Amino acid sequence: MPTGLELVRARPILVGPVEATFPLRPGDRPLVALGEAVVRGAPLADRVRDPRTEVVTGRIEPGAAEPGAYWAPPPGRRRAAVETARGELLFRSGGRWRIGTGEHHELLEAPFPGIVREVRPGIGIRLHSPAKGILGREVLGRPTSGRLEVLAPRDREVRASEIDVGGAGAILVVGAHIDAEAITRARAVGVRGIVVAALGVKERRDVLASEKRGQAAVHGLPPFAIFVLDGAVRRPIASPVMAVLEHLAGRAVAIVANPPCLVIDDPDAELPPPEPDIVRVVAGPLVGAEGRWVGLAGPSRFAGGVVLEAGLVRFAGRPPVAVPLGDLERFV
Amino acid sequence: MTRALSALAVVDTGAATTSVALLGRPGERWRLLGSLAAPAGVEEDDLLAVLASRIRVADAPLAEAVGLGPAGLGALPRLASRSAPPRNLVVIGASRRSVALLEAVAARTAWQVEGASTETHDPREMSELALRSDVSAVLVAAGDPPGPDERAALDDLAGLVAAVARRRPELRVILGGSIRGRRTWTEGFGTDAAGDPDRILGAPAIGPRKPPDEGLRSVLDGLLADPLDGRRALRASATSLADLLDRRIELLEVGHDGGTRVVAAPGAAGDDPTSAAVMTARGALVPPDPDDALVDQVLAWTTGSLDRHRMGDRLRELRAIPWSDPAGDGARLRLAAGRAALARVAAVTPDLSALLAPDLTIIAGGCFAAAPARAIALAVADTIRRTGATQLATDPARLLGPIGTIEDPAERRALLADIAGDLLVPLGSVVLAGGLGARRTDANVGQLTLDHDGVATRHELTAGELAILDLAPGVPALATFEFRGTARVVRRARRVAVPVTGGLAGLLVDLRDIPLRLPERRDRRRALLAAWAALAWPGDDR
Numbered sequence A: 001m002p003t004g005l006e007l008v009r010a011r012p013i014l015v016g017p018v019e020a021t022f023p024l025r026p027g028d029r030p031l032v033a034l035g036e037a038v039v040r041g042a043p044l045a046d047r048v049r050d051p052r053t054e055v056v057t058g059r060i061e062p063g064a065a066e067p068g069a070y071w072a073p074p075p076g077r078r079r080a081a082v083e084t085a086r087g088e089l090l091f092r093s094g095g096r097w098r099i100g101t102g103e104h105h106e107l108l109e110a111p112f113p114g115i116v117r118e119v120r121p122g123i124g125i126r127l128h129s130p131a132k133g134i135l136g137r138e139v140l141g142r143p144t145s146g147r148l149e150v151l152a153p154r155d156r157e158v159r160a161s162e163i164d165v166g167g168a169g170a171i172l173v174v175g176a177h178i179d180a181e182a183i184t185r186a187r188a189v190g191v192r193g194i195v196v197a198a199l200g201v202k203e204r205r206d207v208l209a210s211e212k213r214g215q216a217a218v219h220g221l222p223p224f225a226i227f228v229l230d231g232a233v234r235r236p237i238a239s240p241v242m243a244v245l246e247h248l249a250g251r252a253v254a255i256v257a258n259p260p261c262l263v264i265d266d267p268d269a270e271l272p273p274p275e276p277d278i279v280r281v282v283a284g285p286l287v288g289a290e291g292r293w294v295g296l297a298g299p300s301r302f303a304g305g306v307v308l309e310a311g312l313v314r315f316a317g318r319p320p321v322a323v324p325l326g327d328l329e330r331f332v
Numbered sequence B: 001m002t003r004a005l006s007a008l009a010v011v012d013t014g015a016a017t018t019s020v021a022l023l024g025r026p027g028e029r030w031r032l033l034g035s036l037a038a039p040a041g042v043e044e045d046d047l048l049a050v051l052a053s054r055i056r057v058a059d060a061p062l063a064e065a066v067g068l069g070p071a072g073l074g075a076l077p078r079l080a081s082r083s084a085p086p087r088n089l090v091v092i093g094a095s096r097r098s099v100a101l102l103e104a105v106a107a108r109t110a111w112q113v114e115g116a117s118t119e120t121h122d123p124r125e126m127s128e129l130a131l132r133s134d135v136s137a138v139l140v141a142a143g144d145p146p147g148p149d150e151r152a153a154l155d156d157l158a159g160l161v162a163a164v165a166r167r168r169p170e171l172r173v174i175l176g177g178s179i180r181g182r183r184t185w186t187e188g189f190g191t192d193a194a195g196d197p198d199r200i201l202g203a204p205a206i207g208p209r210k211p212p213d214e215g216l217r218s219v220l221d222g223l224l225a226d227p228l229d230g231r232r233a234l235r236a237s238a239t240s241l242a243d244l245l246d247r248r249i250e251l252l253e254v255g256h257d258g259g260t261r262v263v264a265a266p267g268a269a270g271d272d273p274t275s276a277a278v279m280t281a282r283g284a285l286v287p288p289d290p291d292d293a294l295v296d297q298v299l300a301w302t303t304g305s306l307d308r309h310r311m312g313d314r315l316r317e318l319r320a321i322p323w324s325d326p327a328g329d330g331a332r333l334r335l336a337a338g339r340a341a342l343a344r345v346a347a348v349t350p351d352l353s354a355l356l357a358p359d360l361t362i363i364a365g366g367c368f369a370a371a372p373a374r375a376i377a378l379a380v381a382d383t384i385r386r387t388g389a390t391q392l393a394t395d396p397a398r399l400l401g402p403i404g405t406i407e408d409p410a411e412r413r414a415l416l417a418d419i420a421g422d423l424l425v426p427l428g429s430v431v432l433a434g435g436l437g438a439r440r441t442d443a444n445v446g447q448l449t450l451d452h453d454g455v456a457t458r459h460e461l462t463a464g465e466l467a468i469l470d471l472a473p474g475v476p477a478l479a480t481f482e483f484r485g486t487a488r489v490v491r492r493a494r495r496v497a498v499p500v501t502g503g504l505a506g507l508l509v510d511l512r513d514i515p516l517r518l519p520e521r522r523d524r525r526r527a528l529l530a531a532w533a534a535l536a537w538p539g540d541d542r
Helices: A079-082 A180-188 A201-216 A237-249 B046-058 B058-065 B096-107 B125-130 B153-168 B183-188 B213-221 B232-245 B292-299 B308-320 B329-348 B375-385 B400-404 B410-421 B522-536
Strands: A008-013 A016-022 A045-049 A052-055 A089-094 A096-101 A105-110 A112-121 A124-127 A132-135 A138-141 A145-148 A168-175 A193-198 A223-232 A252-256 A261-264 A278-281 A290-302 A307-315 A323-326 A328-331 B007-013 B017-022 B030-037 B079-084 B088-093 B112-117 B134-139 B172-176 B200-203 B251-254 B259-265 B274-280 B360-364 B388-394 B423-433 B444-452 B454-464 B466-469 B478-486 B492-501 B506-510
Touching: A016 A252, A016 B492, A045 A112, A052 A290, A052 B125, A079 A105, A089 A138, A089 B125, A089 B153, A096 B079, A096 B125, A112 A201, A112 B046, A124 B423, A132 A237, A132 B400, A138 A201, A138 A252, A168 A307, A180 A201, A201 B183, A201 B308, A201 B423, A223 B360, A237 A278, A237 A328, A252 B172, A252 B360, A261 A278, A278 A307, A290 A323, A307 B030, A307 B088, B007 B046, B007 B400, B017 B046, B017 B058, B030 B058, B030 B410, B079 B232, B079 B400, B088 B096, B088 B125, B088 B153, B096 B213, B112 B125, B125 B134, B125 B153, B134 B153, B134 B213, B153 B172, B153 B183, B200 B213, B213 B466, B232 B251, B232 B274, B232 B400, B232 B410, B251 B329, B259 B329, B292 B308, B308 B329, B329 B375, B360 B400, B375 B423, B375 B466, B375 B506, B375 B522, B388 B492, B400 B410, B423 B478, B454 B466, B478 B506
Parallel strands: A008 A328, A145 A168, A168 A193, A193 A223, B007 B079, B088 B112, B088 B134, B134 B172, B172 B200, B251 B360, B360 B388, B423 B506
Antiparallel strands: A016 A124, A045 A105, A052 A096, A089 A096, A112 A124, A132 A261, A138 A223, A145 A252, A252 A261, A278 A290, A278 A328, A290 A307, A307 A323, B007 B017, B017 B030, B251 B259, B259 B274, B388 B423, B444 B454, B444 B478, B466 B506, B478 B492
């Protein structure tokens, strides 16, 4: 490793194995068991889109009366079935059980194959896979999967007019930024996910509102997720990450939120390693710029009269520039 | 123990940055040899190696005398503290009123708090909140006897929390008031309704008029006990320092996941020193998932042209990569967020604000680590507003946290006695005067005479003025205020003389309103803030 580079924060491009958690809410019904192997698309849970509390009017058998258990009215008792929905037992008070239930349901499908490591009704399901993944900053939306398509270079922004039905079922890499209109269009034409370097607060708010409306709609919406690699302020996708994404074009990938990760559904995929002396500026006036590490610059004075530990970086063959160590990242 | 050593590595592993310092004892006392910080995630051994090599280059005989050779660094004894990760507490009550009382108490702890009452959430939503895997503890309490707004829902709440406790054996549950005695709790939790005493804890009931402050706070704080927690250790360090320097000390810290305010006083007549401290998650530089209210709080302290969306973007970035963008515009944004955080700390510590101004105020935390001295002094004067004079200092090598983890007070005091002069960097002094009454903004209200080194300099005081006067670091001076009418500095009088000490920022004289009132109109507020900022960021044209 070049001298002093160890003081720059390392960003791993690929992590693995992947262990993803899918949160469940009271009322959701797990459909898998501990240790079960699942394939991509297999149902993990039956989720309630409009959860609510109800009071069970009928009697519950003592053996089934356990918080977290799924309860359904006994067969043959039509009156009770009409009066009370089925759902997850929450708690008992005043001699009657409360359940979490709802009218509209949707399936939570496994976005990648794996082994179920934990099932906790009302809390979550944990799925393990030997696959590798690219860690990001955050994921908005629901777990999804599809083939990866690179729609734009790493430093460009995609407009709504550039997204068409050819992207249906795909996860699109859209470069540095995407606006709310393009996200809406992507969703409308059946795109399953977006990979973007940065997503601003405004777009974030629009996506969350759209997701909420979709949940409230009678038929719901297919799973869709936005995988944000870096943060909220516009910048290009890091070139070592982009190299991996370009290498994966055409292959199946998945997006999961916890941890925020793009799962590469091929443990044997050979992916290009990053160059050890490449560093990238993550914040400040040079945000997104990449260069080669020269060495430590020591304490240096920057704008605003601030003295900070800095490193010397050569950008595009120009003379080295001092950049605060906190503004740099390297790739491993 | 430390007396037998010749070198010591001090490591403070924060949520945003890791700081290392090397202490050496070439002679009879310990000295700070140097310090270095880098973003969290950088190995402390790598930082120590770079720091030691710099010390060897700067002063090879000293490095050799204390044994800072390249080979022995790994075996160097270490004094370490760390930032405990934030933990989430769900507060459940039978009414909005009771939840608000409980939240007010929990806000004075390091817990991230989320509240739910039967008036705002349905039972399924409350179960969902408490079952969330990132929630570490649930607090449910009621009055004893329960208030009229609580009675109807108490059985449901007890049953709900009992069911959640059964489903999540790792969850801590704090039961206040009569909850433990409810039949739904005993039936719902199972045969052993008392439960594991380390997991199911009791707390005082909610009082009819005031919150159950100290009892409940100590229960909540006890759940977060960590002997290596640097934020918690600040209290021990501040207490030892107050005793050592024989001065009343206030310590203000703003960190990534919370803030701290400690007030310590030396022991009188042979008594031990005393201290009061509040650690609050609300004092985080940027709390998780910054919302519109936070954006507005920070915007209120900015002079730039960021709109709310762009400010939201910047705050999200600051939360996600807190070590980044520490210079230029980023430094100003950081200080604006720091002011908002200090204001939140002050809001949850009115009892500490009501005390007399301390002799020494120590500013700690990554937010202020690299900021210019005058900007730090102004940020403190903007937010911690109480009349009187105080000296300001920082702990740039971040030693107070790790030193606070030394359990033996005598040993801690001995180490502090050696390095107190190296540890604190004087920023200067701040004098706040109040009670000047409503006057024209340009009215002359008196005169300040600053006597130091046999020289007297005079400064005409105008109403609402903020002035920074040059006073070299460490230089003691006497500031004599002569007002046209009476004003409050240390006491209410027309003529007041206070001893002050110089620093990197000089002497800050503040005659602005207490509490600070800023214009409602955004353009006027920005113009006023820009005028004040021009004093703190000289040479910056913004």
